[in-house]
Amino acid sequence: MTDVRRYTDLRLAQSSRVHARLIERFIEVTESELAGQSDPFVRESLLDLLSTMRDDRRCYGMIGGVMAVSEAA
Template sequence: MRGFAIESEIRHSCHVHARLLDAFIALTQAELNRHGPGFIEESLSELLEALHNERKAFGAIGGVIPASLVLVENAA
């Protein structure tokens, strides 16, 4: 029974981390949209790539699928 409780706690933690990453990704994307070509755009694009990779890892651990991926997959 204790193993199941730990698994539940891990899944819940992954959901929280994923939700926070989704919010930070959206915030970063909004900021990126305000900047033209240059260093800031390049820097934020790199940050977004890292955040998306991190987000995928939490999804794989916790079974959490980013909303943006669900929308893209359902559109097909």
């Protein structure tokens, strides 16, 4: 593998790990908000958001070589 390609791959992996970490923090905030919500519409909306963020986290994790994080609700 050329040096340029290796450098690009490393930067992509590093960036993906940062994205996965940030999404994980957003997930934690959203789960906390969900725990305090009683409105069914808001809860459903937050559950949809969580699903999307978990999918995104999984994709960034695969690109970054990060182990999969549990899917705990």
